[in-house]
Amino acid sequence: GQQLNQSPQSMFIQEGEDVSMNCTSSSIFNTWLWYKQDPGEGPVLLIALYKAGELTSNGRLTAQFGITRKDSFLNISASIPSDVGIYFCAGLSASGTYKYIFGTGTRLKVLA
Amino acid sequence: EAQVTQNPRYLITVTGKKLTVTCSQNMNHEYMSWYRQDPGLGLRQIYYSMNVEVTDKGDVPEGYKVSRKEKRNFPLILESPSPNQTSLYFCASTFFSGSFDGYTFGSGTRLTVV
Numbered sequence: 001g002q003q004l005n006q007s008p009q010s011m012f013i014q015e016g017e018d019v020s021m022n023c024t025s026s027s028i029f030n031t032w033l034w035y036k037q038d039p040g041e042g043p044v045l046l047i048a049l050y051k052a053g054e055l056t057s058n059g060r061l062t063a064q065f066g067i068t069r070k071d072s073f074l075n076i077s078a079s080i081p082s083d084v085g086i087y088f089c090a091g092l093s094a095s096g097t098y099k100y101i102f103g104t105g106t107r108l109k110v111l112a
Numbered sequence: 113e114a115q116v117t118q119n120p121r122y123l124i125t126v127t128g129k130k131l132t133v134t135c136s137q138n139m140n141h142e143y144m145s146w147y148r149q150d151p152g153l154g155l156r157q158i159y160y161s162m163n164v165e166v167t168d169k170g171d172v173p174e175g176y177k178v179s180r181k182e183k184r185n186f187p188l189i190l191e192s193p194s195p196n197q198t199s200l201y202f203c204a205s206t207f208f209s210g211s212f213d214g215y216t217f218g219s220g221t222r223l224t225v226v
Contacts, residue, residue, distance in 0.1 A: 003156075033215075040220075042116075042217030088154065099157060102147075102154045102156075103154055
């Protein structure tokens with residue numbers, strides 16, 4: 001099945017640093033979502049994007065829907081220890097199949 | 113509280129012994145889906161349902177069955193589990209309104225098949 005290319009796979013950063021991660025696809029998407037998964041829990045929605053070029057913030061998180069509709073970016077500013085977890089992007093295909101396709105995840109570890 | 117409830121949270125079973133993982137949501141969502149999560153592979157869709165009595169295969173449906181007799185419930189059935197079905201499973205639901213909102217996920221079921 002189709003998957004999104006998400007990078008980086010993992011990252012270790014110092015508390016207070018900014019973080020960037022992205023998702024790319026060879027296909028066009030109508031919707032991009034970003035989720036966070038804490039250990040032992042299900043993913044929780046952070047940000048949803050519905051229009052090409054859209055830039056949306058949720059606290060210290062900012063995400064953008066790429067102009068080409070084939071990519072999306074998530075930035076976390078001034079990271080804190082509770083930001084640790086796995087971040088997933090998900091895209092809703094424009095092909096009309098009503099299926100979300102998930103990225104492989106970015107594992108974030110924050111060093112205090 | 114709006115939520116997706118999966119049971120059990122943990123399950124160890126033997127090869128070939130039929131099992132069912134239950135999923136229930138209290139948000140009146142039309143769309144429900146099952147995913148499995150494996151290291152390095154992210155979340156892969158097993159089956160989904162757009163409404164009662166409407167189900168369809170996802171990307172990795174082999175070895176699984178589902179049913180959607182009621183709007184709130186979407187059980188995942190493994191008729192003859194095998195070790196390669198050892199995984200972390202998530203049920204998720206959302207409104208199906210033409211423009212999708214994000215999923216609400218359950219807390220997961222960690223299945224081990226020996």
